[in-house]
Amino acid sequence: MRVLVVEDERRMAAALRRGLQAEGFVVDLAHDGEDGLHQARHGEYDVMVLDIMLPRISGYNVCKQLRAEENWVPILMLSAKDGEYDMADGLDLGADDYLTKPFSYVVLVARLRALLRRGAHRRPSVLRAGDLALDPARRRVTRGETPVELTPREFALLEFLIRHHDEVVSKTEILEHVWDTFDTDPNVVEVYVGYLRRKIDVPFSRNALQTVRGAGYRLAGDGG
Amino acid sequence: MRVLVVEDERRMAAALRRGLQAEGFVVDLAHDGEDGLHQARHGEYDVMVLDIMLPRISGYNVCKQLRAEENWVPILMLSAKDGEYDMADGLDLGADDYLTKPFSYVVLVARLRALLRRGAHRRPSVLRAGDLALDPARRRVTRGETPVELTPREFALLEFLIRHHDEVVSKTEILEHVWDTFDTDPNVVEVYVGYLRRKIDVPFSRNALQTVRGAGYRLAGDGG
DNA sequence: CAGGATTCTCAGCCACCTCTCAGGCCGGGT
């Protein structure tokens, strides 16, 4: 599990790093708010420990900024101050938990694990067209209730078609977006369209993946 | 044993703390329902004493909320003698025991110990996927009823996979989160996936740890 | 420092995937 620790006091930061590494975490450090914000944006962290009193950008603003950017990494806030007001403030800004210094090391680890267990709020996005459903994250395709096994190329092709369902897409477009070339033999598209049809078309049902002679292909969606 | 006491009357709270500490418990206090809910969520308590009449959020709702979040910490409820709710109400909402004020410490402690002995309904602190269970705190893994011995690296890999069960995770993602590098030979992931399979895959059963060629790996989990 | 556990590298092997090719099919125009 990968954790970003944003803490300006060097001794505290070093202690946290050692301790968390001993617990099996992969630890990155940032020593001010700007650095922390930057690292949080570009690294994929499972959880984040964020001090409030920081040079350049305060922990409050780091948190606020990340949430504004739709970054939902679980955040545990640390503060030297005490009082309910601070805590409510931090939680309002989108932190997931809050700890007041001095804190017990055991408690910190326990709460980090609690955050990890809950997980970040993630967005489920499933693409649909007709009775076809494609989940890019899970890399899973179903027709109705039955799962469909696709090779990577087939999957990429179907994803492109389903994103443009009900539109006619030319073989050239497909080559550009799925194969990343434009001067290959378009026959390869025909071949893969054939593969897809064998896997996603139900016998005795109208074809979901239609040929538009001279123009390209169209994947029929529910709307039209 | 770690106990969380949620009680708004300061005198009563202080008395409970002293009494329970004398019995050898580690005691945390919360003075209203919101605080109590928060602490219960983020701390790992072995048992919880929860007053019903509380500012902000009632004890009933704290309990209900925790159970809705699959938090199965044993809860002992406290009520004033003339409360508007009765015992059946509290137990219906998922409390494990119920005491009416005034009560004797001896009885309180006896019932807490009984709860601890009985254990919670279930320990939800473990991650699950299919018949695999991984307890991050105890660093323990079981397949069904049988324990599985894992090395630290294997454990970290399985933890990452189980947290993303049903999703396809690429070797690069795995390298970043488990190995803390991104430019190492991905073959090391393949090797460790192989190790894991030998330890967690049951013969004659469908593979829990599936290869998604060209994309990564997916740990199959049954909704949990 | 010895012995064992753990992590990692390497190379060979295998299965699957990708793409090419050639022949056949089909639709439309005349």
Added chain:
DNA sequence: ACCCGGCCTGAGAGGTGGCTGAGAATCCTG
């Protein structure tokens, strides 16, 4: 009907990704 161009498809060669056994390097522990 006939032809032509676009499309489909079966077969198969070649490439690539992934798996694994062997063993080296490293870490841990007594």
